[in-house]
Amino acid sequence: TQLLEQSPQFLSIQEGENLTVYCNSSSVFSSLQWYRQEPGEGPVLLVTVVTGGEVKKLKRLTFQFGDARKDSSLHITAAQPGDTGLYLCAGLNTGTASKLTFGTGTRLQVTL
Amino acid sequence: KAGVTQTPRYLIKTRGQQVTLSCSPISGHRSVSWYQQTPGQGLQFLFEYFSETQRNKGNFPGRFSGRQFSNSRSEMNVSTLELGDSALYLCASSLGGTLTEAFFGQGTRLTVV
Numbered sequence: 001t002q003l004l005e006q007s008p009q010f011l012s013i014q015e016g017e018n019l020t021v022y023c024n025s026s027s028v029f030s031s032l033q034w035y036r037q038e039p040g041e042g043p044v045l046l047v048t049v050v051t052g053g054e055v056k057k058l059k060r061l062t063f064q065f066g067d068a069r070k071d072s073s074l075h076i077t078a079a080q081p082g083d084t085g086l087y088l089c090a091g092l093n094t095g096t097a098s099k100l101t102f103g104t105g106t107r108l109q110v111t112l
Numbered sequence: 113k114a115g116v117t118q119t120p121r122y123l124i125k126t127r128g129q130q131v132t133l134s135c136s137p138i139s140g141h142r143s144v145s146w147y148q149q150t151p152g153q154g155l156q157f158l159f160e161y162f163s164e165t166q167r168n169k170g171n172f173p174g175r176f177s178g179r180q181f182s183n184s185r186s187e188m189n190v191s192t193l194e195l196g197d198s199a200l201y202l203c204a205s206s207l208g209g210t211l212t213e214a215f216f217g218q219g220t221r222l223t224v225v
Contacts (some may be wrong), residue, residue, distance in 0.1 A: 022116070034193075036171050040218065041216075041218055041219075042116070042202050042216025042217050042218055042219055043155075043202075043216050044216070045213050045214065045215075046215075058167070088155065089153075090155075098145050098160045098162070098167065098168060098206060098208065098214070099145070099157050099160060099168045099170070100147075100155075100157060100204075100214065101157070102147075102154055102155035102156070103154070103159075104154050105154055
């Protein structure tokens with residue numbers, strides 16, 4: 001069974017601070033996705049990283065896929081209250097492309 | 113375009129009953145996946161249907177089943193409900209190819225009492 005552990009589990013910060021969320025596994029994944037889920041809603045895809053060592057930037061969010069494709073990180077610069085939500089990483093494997101293995105989740109709260 | 117629609121949004125059932133949840137995917141999407149989300153276990157994959165065939169299956173007991181119709185709409189059924197089946201059930205639709213983006217519905221909140 002492939003498991004994805006996220007840390008920290010909870011994070012409460014003030015607006016303007018930076019933060020990093022980690023997603024670690026002992027298994028290799030073909031690709032990894034990051035989602036954000038808000039209360040009462042389903043997860044929304046933020047990014048997909050495919051190549052080991054890949055770094056993708058989306059405005060204030062920076063995503064990195066580990067060289068060995070077993071881990072990933074999400075860094076948010078100058079967090080805003082709108083960043084509040086549950087952040088989930090999810091691994092995919094070739095051959096079972098629609099089967100997402102989700103991480104344990106990181107609940108982020110950004111206050112004014 | 114319209115998003116993924118799940119019905120009903122909320123449901124309360126009694127232990128031992130069965131329940132059917134529905135998911136209408138985005139038009140043109142042929143893959144529908146179902147996930148269970150609980151505070152303790154997080155998001156867990158139940159199964160995926162593609163062109164009316166179950167393509168992938170998670171580690172859930174046989175009480176959990178599903179099907180997909182020719183218009184790609186999908187239903188999942190849970191028989192002999194247990195208290196532990198209380199969860200948010202999420203449906204995701206995608207085109208079905210490798211690395212295609214999955215779009216999630218708002219989910220059905222099932223409470224078993």
